[in-house]
Amino acid sequence: MEWVQTIAVIMDSAIRLSVPLLCAAMAGLWSERAGVVDIGLEGKMLIAAFASAVIAAQSGSAWAGLGAGIIASVALALVHGFAAITWRGNQIVSGVAVNMLAAGLTVILGNAWFGQGGRTPTLEGAARFGDITLPFAATLRAHVPVLGLIYDEVVSGHSMPVYLALLAVVLTALVLKRTRFGLRLRAVGENPAAVDTAGISVAGLRYSAVIICGVLCGLGGTYLAVSQSAGFLPHMTAGKGFIALAAVIFANWRPWPALWACLLFGGLDAVAIRLQGVALPGIGQVPVQAIQALPYLMTVILLAGFIGKSTPPRASGLPYVKER
Amino acid sequence: MSAAPIELPRWADTALVPLVSVSAALAVAGLVVLGIGESPLEATALLLRGALGSAEGLSFTLYYTTNFIFTGLAVAVAFHAGLFNIGGEGQATIAGIFAALACLWLAPLPGILLVPLAVLAAAAGGALYGFVPGWLQATRGSHVVITTIMFNFLAATLSVYLLVEIIGKPGSMAPETPEFASHAILTPMHKLLAPLGVNLPATPLNSAFLLALAALIAVWALIFRSRLGYAIRTVGANPRAAAYAGISPSRITMVAMAISGALAGGLAVNEVMGVQHRLLLDFTAGYGFVGIAVALMGRGHPVGVGLAALLFGVLYQGGAELSFDKPSITRDMVVVIGGVIILFAGALDGMFRRAVASGLRLRRAG
Numbered sequence: 001m002e003w004v005q006t007i008a009v010i011m012d013s014a015i016r017l018s019v020p021l022l023c024a025a026m027a028g029l030w031s032e033r034a035g036v037v038d039i040g041l042e043g044k045m046l047i048a049a050f051a052s053a054v055i056a057a058q059s060g061s062a063w064a065g066l067g068a069g070i071i072a073s074v075a076l077a078l079v080h081g082f083a084a085i086t087w088r089g090n091q092i093v094s095g096v097a098v099n100m101l102a103a104g105l106t107v108i109l110g111n112a113w114f115g116q117g118g119r120t121p122t123l124e125g126a127a128r129f130g131d132i133t134l135p136f137a138a139t140l141r142a143h144v145p146v147l148g149l150i151y152d153e154v155v156s157g158h159s160m161p162v163y164l165a166l167l168a169v170v171l172t173a174l175v176l177k178r179t180r181f182g183l184r185l186r187a188v189g190e191n192p193a194a195v196d197t198a199g200i201s202v203a204g205l206r207y208s209a210v211i212i213c214g215v216l217c218g219l220g221g222t223y224l225a226v227s228q229s230a231g232f233l234p235h236m237t238a239g240k241g242f243i244a245l246a247a248v249i250f251a252n253w254r255p256w257p258a259l260w261a262c263l264l265f266g267g268l269d270a271v272a273i274r275l276q277g278v279a280l281p282g283i284g285q286v287p288v289q290a291i292q293a294l295p296y297l298m299t300v301i302l303l304a305g306f307i308g309k310s311t312p313p314r315a316s317g318l319p320y321v322k323e324r
Numbered sequence: 325m326s327a328a329p330i331e332l333p334r335w336a337d338t339a340l341v342p343l344v345s346v347s348a349a350l351a352v353a354g355l356v357v358l359g360i361g362e363s364p365l366e367a368t369a370l371l372l373r374g375a376l377g378s379a380e381g382l383s384f385t386l387y388y389t390t391n392f393i394f395t396g397l398a399v400a401v402a403f404h405a406g407l408f409n410i411g412g413e414g415q416a417t418i419a420g421i422f423a424a425l426a427c428l429w430l431a432p433l434p435g436i437l438l439v440p441l442a443v444l445a446a447a448a449g450g451a452l453y454g455f456v457p458g459w460l461q462a463t464r465g466s467h468v469v470i471t472t473i474m475f476n477f478l479a480a481t482l483s484v485y486l487l488v489e490i491i492g493k494p495g496s497m498a499p500e501t502p503e504f505a506s507h508a509i510l511t512p513m514h515k516l517l518a519p520l521g522v523n524l525p526a527t528p529l530n531s532a533f534l535l536a537l538a539a540l541i542a543v544w545a546l547i548f549r550s551r552l553g554y555a556i557r558t559v560g561a562n563p564r565a566a567a568y569a570g571i572s573p574s575r576i577t578m579v580a581m582a583i584s585g586a587l588a589g590g591l592a593v594n595e596v597m598g599v600q601h602r603l604l605l606d607f608t609a610g611y612g613f614v615g616i617a618v619a620l621m622g623r624g625h626p627v628g629v630g631l632a633a634l635l636f637g638v639l640y641q642g643g644a645e646l647s648f649d650k651p652s653i654t655r656d657m658v659v660v661i662g663g664v665i666i667l668f669a670g671a672l673d674g675m676f677r678r679a680v681a682s683g684l685r686l687r688r689a690g
Contacts, residue, residue: 039473079667089560089671092408092469100663104608104656105356112360183640249470254518258484289485296474296481303466 006144008153009258010270015154018230018266020045022165023220024244025251025258026172027213033176035189035315036084036208040076041217042241048073048221050106053120053176053232054113054224056127056296065127065226066161070218077214078207085206088319107234116147118227129159129227161223167210168216173255183280187208189313192320202320217241219221237249246299249310265295329679334683342621342628345668345676346635353661360652361464367653368648374645375638381645383513383527387599389637390529393536394590395615396633397543398454400624401587402468405545405580406560409456411472412478412588412612415450420447421483422597424491424501424603430620435507440595443535446593447586453479454585455578461572468581470591482597487605499605499679510598530598532590537630538592546583546625556580588612610659618663620669637661 024041031038051072056065060323080098082087134156140148164184187195188205196202198225225232243265251257272291279285301307332341354364356491360657375385395412402409409415426445430438457471486492487499495500514524547553555576558566575604597630618636622628636658668676 031471038468055362083667083671087674089674090408093616093666093670093673094672096410096613097663097667100613100617100659100666101650104661106661108356108654109360109655111654112658115651118654239477242477245470246474250499251330287421287489289481289486293478293481296390298469300466300474300478302459303470304460304464305466306464 004149008150010274013270014263014267017269018262019165019223021244021247021262021265022121022239023216025167025240025247025262028245028248029253029255029258030209032316033189033313034185034206035192035313036210036215038043038214039095039245039319040080041244042237043099043102044073044076044214045221045241046237047076047102048108048112048218049225049236052222053225053248056123056285057121060127061292062127062129062226066222069222070215073218073221074211077210080205081210082219085203086309091317105297118205119231123230124317128230129161131159133157140306159227161219161227164219166262169255169259188265189315192315217288243295246295249299250302253313330681332677332681336680338623341676341680342623344680344685346621346665349562349661349664349668350558352664353657356660359651362650362653370646370649371642376454376640380525380527381522383529385637385641386533387529388640389529389633390533390536390594391591391611392614392618392633392636393540394587394628395611396618396622396629397539397613398584398587399619401543402580402584403619403624405556405561405576407468407577407580409472409584410469411475413608414476414614415453415585415588416591416612417479417483418453418606419446419467420592420603422446423592427504428501431505431508438508439516442597443593446589450589451582451586455582458578458581462577483605499554501603503602509601514633517622532594532598536590539587540626540630604605617665
C-alpha cells in the first residue's frame with residue numbers, strides 16, 4: 001500500500017503543478033485556433049500573477065485578486081490583438097514585446113509600490129484561495145481501499161482555481177467543437193477569407209479569441225500568485241507559458257490531448273522534485289535538469305516530425321488582408 | 325521586415341519612422357516613471373549624466389553597447405534571411421560554455437594563441453547552436469521561432485547542470501567555474517589605451533568592444549557587399565524567387581542561422597572572457613531579447629544597429645546610475661523600454677507609418 005500512497009501524492013502534485021500550464025495551454029489554443037499566434041502567454045500570466053497578488057493584498061479577497069488578474073491579462077491580450085489584428089503586425093514580434101513588457105513592468109511597479117525587491121506582501125487568510133475538501137473525502141478514504149485514497153488525495157483538496165481550470169478544459173472542448181461560435185472561430189484560423197465571404201467579421205472573431213485567451217491566462221497567473229504561493233515573486237512564471245505552448249503543439253492544437261500533455265509535463269515536474277538526490281536502481285542518479293528539460297526536448301523532436309506530425313491551424317500567424 | 329504597405333520616401337522609412345517609434349516608446353517609459361511618482365525629466369537628466377557625464381560612465385555605456393551590438397547583429401542577420409531568431413540567449417549561453425571550456429582546458433597555451441582560440445570556440449558554440457534550429461527548419465520544417473524558444477530553455481538547464489555538477493568550482497556552492505588564468509582574458513580598455521597616453525578609469529570595457537565594431541563592419545560587408553549576403557537578402561525577400569535564381573533557401577537558412585548564432589556568441593566573449601573571467605549562471609541576463617529591439621530599431625542595418633546599441637547602452641548604464649539615486653526606478657526600466665520599442669517598431673510599425681505618412685502629407689499640403 002506504500003506505493004499507492006506515493007503514486008497518489010505524485011499525482012496530486014502533478015495536478016497542482018499542471019494547473020498554470022493547463023490555463024495557459026487552453027488560452028494559447030483559443031488564440032491559435034483563431035489564427036493569432038501567441039508566444040506572449042508567459043507575459044500575460046506574469047502580469048496577472050502580479051495584479052492579482054497586489055489586489056488580493058490590498059482588498060484581502062482572493063476573488064478580487066482573480067478579477068484584477070483577469071483584467072490585467074486581458075488588457076495585455078488586447079495590446080497583442082491591436083497589433084496583430086488591427087494593424088496586421090508581426091504576431092511573434094508582438095508576443096516577444098508582451099513578454100518583455102510584463103517582465104519589466106511587474107518588477108518596476110512591485111519595487112516602487114512595496115519596496116521588497118519586486119515581491120508583493122505575503123497573502124494570508126481570505127486573500128488566498130484555500131483548499132476545498134470535496135464531500136465524503138474522509139469517509140471514502142477510511143472505507144474504500146485505493147479509490148477512496150485517490151479520491152481524497154488526488155481529486156479532493158484543491159483550491160478553487162484548480163477546479164475552474166479543469167472546467168475551462170471542458171468548456172473549451174465543448175464550445176470549440178459543438179457550437180456555432182466555435183465552428184466559426186476554428187474556420188477563421190483555417191480560412192479567414194471564407195468566413196469573411198460569409199459576412200462574419202474576421203476581426204471580431206479574432207478579438208474574442210484573444211480576449212478569451214487573456215481571461216484564461218489571467219486565471220493561470222492568479223493561481224500561481226494567490227493559490228500556489230502566497231504572493232508575487234519576480235519572474236515567478238519561470239517559463240510555464242512556454243511549456244504550455246509546447247503542450248499545445250504536442251496536443252496538435254486540440255483541447256483534450258492538451259490536458260493530457262499538461263498533466264504529463266506537470267507529472268514530470270513532480271517526479272523531478274521527488275527524484276532530487278535519489279539514486280534509481282540500475283540507472284543511478286538522474287540529473288533533475290534532464291527531467292526538467294524533457295518537455296522542451298520532446299517538443300523539438302515532435303516538431304521535427306520524429307514522433308508524429310503536428311499541423312498548426314492553416315492561417316495561424318497570418319494577418320488577414322481583405323483583398324489579396 | 326516585410327514589404328511596406330504604405331509608400332514613404334526612403335529617408336522617412338529608414339530614419340523618421342524608427343525615430344517616431346522610439347520617441348513614443350520613451351514617452352511610454354516616461355508615463356511609467358510618472359506612475360511610480362517620480363519626475364520623468366529629472367530621471368532623464370540623471371540617466372544622461374550617469375551614462376555620458378564622465379569617462380567612467382561613458383566606458384560602462386560602451387561596455388553595455390558591446391553586448392547589444394552583438395545580439396542586435398545576430399537578430400539582424402537572421403532577419404535579412406527572413407528568419408526570426410529569438411534564440412540569442414541560448415546561443416550565447418552555449419558560446420559561453422565553449423569559451424569557458426577553451427579558457428580552462430587550453431590554459432597551458434600562451435595568451436596570444438589561447439585568446440583567439442577561445443573567441444573562435446565561443447563563435448563556434450553559438451554557430452552550432454544556431455545552426456541546429458536552422459537545420460531543423462530547412463530539412464524537417466520545424467519553425468525556427470518555436471525551436472529557438474525551446475533551445476533557450478535547453479541551454480539554460482544544460483548550463484545549470486554543467487555548472488552545478490561538472491565544471492563548477494570545486495568546493496564552492498556558487499554555480500560558477502574557477503577563474504580563468506590571467507593570460508586567458510581579454511585586455512581591459514584602460515590597460516590597452518594606457519601606452520597611448522589615454523587615461524581611463526578601470527571599467528569592464530575591454531577589447532571585445534573593438535571586436536564588436538569589427539563585427540559591425542564585417543556584417544555590413546557580408547550583407548550588402550558579398551555574394552552570400554545577396555543570397556541571404558534574396559531568400560529573405562522571396563524564397564521562391566531565390567530558388568528559381570539557383571539559390572538554395574534551405575542552405576541559406578542554415579548558414580544565416582549559424583552566422584546569427586556566432587554573432588550572439590560575441591555576448592559570451594564580452595561577458596565571460598572580458599568581464600567576469602569565469603562562467604556564471606545566467607550571464608546572458610536578457611541581452612539576447614533586447615537584441616531584438618536593437619535590430620528592429622536599427623532596421624537591420626549595421627549603422628542602425630550600432631546606433632540603437634549605443635542608445636540601449638546609455639539606457640542601461642544611465643539606468644544603473646539612476647537606480648542608485650532613485651531606488652524606486654530599477655534597471656528593469658530598460659526591459660520595459662525594450663518591450664515597448666519591440667512592440668512599436670516591430671508589430672505596430674503600420675500604425676506609425678500611417679501617422680508619419682499623414683504627417684508628411686499635411687506638411688506638403690500646408
